Amino acid sequence: MPELPEVETIKETLKQKLVNHKIVGISVRYPNLIEYPNSHDFEKEIVGETIHDLSRRGKWILFELDHYYLLSHLRMEGRYLFRRSNDPIQKHEHISFLLENGEELRYKDTRKFGRMHLIAKENLYQQKPLSELGLEPWDKELNAKYLKTKLKTKSIPIKTSLLDQSIITGIGNIYANEILFLGKINPMKSSNQLTLKQLDTIICNTKKVLENAIAQGGTTIRSYESSEGVHGRFQQNLYVHGKQGEFCSICGTEIIKTTVGGRGTYYCPKCQK
DNA sequence: GTGACCACCTGGCCGC
DNA sequence: TGCGGCCAGGTGGTCA
Numbered sequence: 089m090p091e092l093p094e095v096e097t098i099k100e101t102l103k104q105k106l107v108n109h110k111i112v113g114i115s116v117r118y119p120n121l122i123e124y125p126n127s128h129d130f131e132k133e134i135v136g137e138t139i140h141d142l143s144r145r146g147k148w149i150l151f152e153l154d155h156y157y158l159l160s161h162l163r164m165e166g167r168y169l170f171r172r173s174n175d176p177i178q179k180h181e182h183i184s185f186l187l188e189n190g191e192e193l194r195y196k197d198t199r200k201f202g203r204m205h206l207i208a209k210e211n212l213y214q215q216k217p218l219s220e221l222g223l224e225p226w227d228k229e230l231n232a233k234y235l236k237t238k239l240k241t242k243s244i245p246i247k248t249s250l251l252d253q254s255i256i257t258g259i260g261n262i263y264a265n266e267i268l269f270l271g272k273i274n275p276m277k278s279s280n281q282l283t284l285k286q287l288d289t290i291i292c293n294t295k296k297v298l299e300n301a302i303a304q305g306g307t308t309i310r311s312y313e314s315s316e317g318v319h320g321r322f323q324q325n326l327y328v329h330g331k332q333g334e335f336c337s338i339c340g341t342e343i344i345k346t347t348v349g350g351r352g353t354y355y356c357p358k359c360q361k
Numbered sequence: 362g363t364g365a366c367c368a369c370c371t372g373g374c375c376g377c
Numbered sequence: 378t379g380c381g382g383c384c385a386g387g388t389g390g391t392c393a
Binding site: 120163164165180197198199200201241242243244248349350 | 362363364365366367369370371372
Binding site: 201 | 384385386387388
């Protein structure tokens with residue numbers, strides 16, 4: 089599942105192949121993937137636009153076009169592939185962007201969870217979804233005081249708050265488990281009961297875990313691979329995620345799996361009391 | 362405003 | 378071998 093490090097890897101790969109290419113045709117075979125505007129307007133407006141740059145905000149990939157930003161969220165299993173325009177459409181390839189060089193950028197999504205928005209450039213940060221995102225992990229304004237303010241009324245588990253994209257954007261389930269393990273913080277602890285020191289630890293470990301994951305090309309869990317078919321290597325660096333029944337690398341206690349906020353949660357009951 | 366729950370969706374896995 | 382049921386998970390919507 090693509091999280092921030094995977095999205096960063098995919099964005100960089102796509103950037104190398106897409107910048108300065110014009111979209112001359114499009115085919116949307118599963119309209120529900122288009123969140124805004126409607127599929128018909130999306131197709132009408134995007135044809136003729138040139139891709140000038142790619143960037144990332146949270147888990148969103150931003151394609152900068154002439155008049156719009158195309159925002160793409162891969163959710164669980166979305167991925168991009170390059171094909172020739174006459175290549176047959178494979179199963180789960182739901183959207184094709186035809187480029188002027190004859191190549192097609194195809195969006196493939198087994199579970200159809202991904203979403204796309206086409207936003208006018210002047211509205212990019214005034215309009216959903218970017219208007220509702222919290223701080224990037226590397227934002228200078230992200231500090232323990234910011235988190236304390238955001239969490240002061242929240243009695244939900246800290247694990248659930250870490251997944252809230254309106255607080256810190258880019259953290260997904262895998263990395264939330266790893267961040268809390270490194271900080272020796274119990275995932276079920278109420279968000280508003282953490283000390284400034286613990287919040288500071290969370291911020292430090294968030295940067296550390298995500299930077300390390302980006303350097304490794306992301307984490308390969310079941311279906312994830314980058315647009316060029318490259319698998320992430322960060323899975324080899326995971327401490328607790330998916331390790332139930334194995335032993336903690338620090339104290340040797342058995343890693344426990346439980347559910348927090350409906351998400352699979354892995355932790356060491358001794359280190360993370 | 363907050364938190365819990367559900368829907369979206371399909372493939373993989375497990376038990377029978 | 379085949380079938381049914383459960384699980385995985387990010388996000389948005391609904392409801393209490």
